[in-house]
Amino acid sequence: MATVNVTLPHHRYEVRIEPGSLVRLGLLVREASPHDRAALVVDEQIASSHGRVAARSLSAADYDTQVANMPTGEKHKTLGTVRGLYEVLLNARLERKSPVVALGGGITGDTAGFVAATYLRGVPLVQCPTTLLAMVDASVGGKVGVNVPQGKNLIGAFHQPTLVVIDPDTLRTLPERELRCGLAECVKHAVIRDEALFDWLEDRRDDILKLDSDTMTTLVERNVAIKAAVVMEDEKEAGVRAHLNFGHTFAHAIEAGTEYGTYHHGEAVSLGMVAATRLAVDRGLCRAGVLDRLVTLLEAVGLPTSAEDLPAAEKLLDLMRSDKKVADGRIRLVLPTRLGEVVIVNDAPDEAIAAAWGALSEKPTD
Numbered sequence: 001m002a003t004v005n006v007t008l009p010h011h012r013y014e015v016r017i018e019p020g021s022l023v024r025l026g027l028l029v030r031e032a033s034p035h036d037r038a039a040l041v042v043d044e045q046i047a048s049s050h051g052r053v054a055a056r057s058l059s060a061a062d063y064d065t066q067v068a069n070m071p072t073g074e075k076h077k078t079l080g081t082v083r084g085l086y087e088v089l090l091n092a093r094l095e096r097k098s099p100v101v102a103l104g105g106g107i108t109g110d111t112a113g114f115v116a117a118t119y120l121r122g123v124p125l126v127q128c129p130t131t132l133l134a135m136v137d138a139s140v141g142g143k144v145g146v147n148v149p150q151g152k153n154l155i156g157a158f159h160q161p162t163l164v165v166i167d168p169d170t171l172r173t174l175p176e177r178e179l180r181c182g183l184a185e186c187v188k189h190a191v192i193r194d195e196a197l198f199d200w201l202e203d204r205r206d207d208i209l210k211l212d213s214d215t216m217t218t219l220v221e222r223n224v225a226i227k228a229a230v231v232m233e234d235e236k237e238a239g240v241r242a243h244l245n246f247g248h249t250f251a252h253a254i255e256a257g258t259e260y261g262t263y264h265h266g267e268a269v270s271l272g273m274v275a276a277t278r279l280a281v282d283r284g285l286c287r288a289g290v291l292d293r294l295v296t297l298l299e300a301v302g303l304p305t306s307a308e309d310l311p312a313a314e315k316l317l318d319l320m321r322s323d324k325k326v327a328d329g330r331i332r333l334v335l336p337t338r339l340g341e342v343v344i345v346n347d348a349p350d351e352a353i354a355a356a357w358g359a360l361s362e363k364p365t366d
């Protein structure tokens with residue numbers, strides 16, 4: 001069992017990483033957020049499996065638990081879903097001290113988290129991630145929110161959890177496509193902060209894809225530590241937290257530009273990191289060898305590095321202008337200078353960004 005502490009100016013919480021801990025969820029929630037009632041928001045896909053274990057555990061810890069199913073998929077990370085969840089909480093008369101427990105991937109965590117941030121102006125949130133992506137990234141750091149047609153996560157809040165409970169054993173039921181998506185954010189962490197993690201991912205990728213238990217726990221621990229460190233340095237993205245957005249200005253444009261239906265977030269991030277790194281190479285910010293190693297690793301774990309079905313570059317550029325990092329109308333991009341280090345640039349010409357989009361759409365040559 002490992003615990004990563006997240007200490008912020010006005011709040012602190014534990015990220016508990018322990019195989020088999022889902023059965024003890026109720027007791028862990030009671031320690032962090034005692035009350036007689038709780039809401040369990042669960043991804044409908046896992047409601048009858050992990051959801052049942054979590055609901056039993058909460059009841060055994062004396063929570064009167066209101067279970068709300070969250071529809072699966074990025075298309076449902078909307079204000080419409082939020083409204084439905086508000087109804088459940090209101091009808092159950094949940095109070096200010098009643099925790100909302102989010103069980104599922106990042107889509108459940110972000111949506112239920114936004115509900116927790118706004119219901120009664122804010123109630124305790126417990127993140128219980130069941131995808132690799134949500135374990136290593138989405139469950140930590142307090143970004144919650146939903147998508148709109150204009151862009152990803154454009155409506156949201158910062159609402160830090162009271163507790164994060166990670167049971168890596170829940171990954172055993174995760175489809176392989178989703179495991180690969182989680183690895184995209186792990187590669188991102190390695191590129192922005194930790195060259196040694198990049199080496200380790202190159203070495204251990206087969207153990208990871210086989211879900212070797214010790215390897216998975218180490219993978220989650222190392223990535224949570226990076227995410228927590230960045231968030232502790234800059235909780236509300238006034239500065240370095242933007243580094244966690246490496247690849248995301250491109251990724252979010254892909255997701256919105258394809259109506260949130262074609263690419264999963266991790267896949268879009270994979271494409272986005274390739275585009276951003278190619279731009280960095282073109283602008284002389286980093287060596288071509290970095291791009292080569294990045295593409296090789298992403299492909300080795302089965303993530304996309306090119307896409308022929310993207311919308312036109314003008315549409316994607318337009319979507320990039322809705323990014324939350326835009327300042328004074330300028331697109332701000334996180335670009336690598338070497339493995340383990342990135343910089344923020346705001347002077348990449350549209351033509352250079354369009355060229356990076358164009359290169360992404362080119363068929364790779366053997």
Ligand SMILES: NC(=O)c1ccc[n+]([C@@H]2O[C@H](COP(=O)([O-])OP(=O)(O)OC[C@H]3O[C@@H](n4cnc5c(N)ncnc54)[C@H](O)[C@@H]3O)[C@@H](O)[C@H]2O)c1
Nearest residue numbers: 045072105106107108130131133137138143170173174265
């Ligand atoms: N808040 C943040 O800091 C942050 C960080 C990264 C990503 N995100 C957001 O997270 C979302 C992506 O999250 P995701 O990749 O977890 O997607 P997701 O929530 O859609 O989960 C992926 C799929 O796995 C299924 N699933 C979940 N757990 C399972 C399990 N244990 N066994 C079997 N199936 C399971 C789900 O039903 C879904 O089909 C995006 O909306 C992204 O914007 C947020």
Ligand SMILES: O=C(O)C(=O)C[C@@H](O)[C@H](O)[C@H](O)COP(=O)(O)O
Nearest residue numbers: 137141143152153241244245248324
């Ligand atoms: O926590 C952060 O900060 C991140 O940027 C993590 C990202 O992986 C995540 O996708 C996040 O939701 C993107 O942030 P956004 O502010 O661009 O929506």
Ligand SMILES: [Zn+2]
Nearest residue numbers: 185248265269
């Ligand atoms: Zn992300």
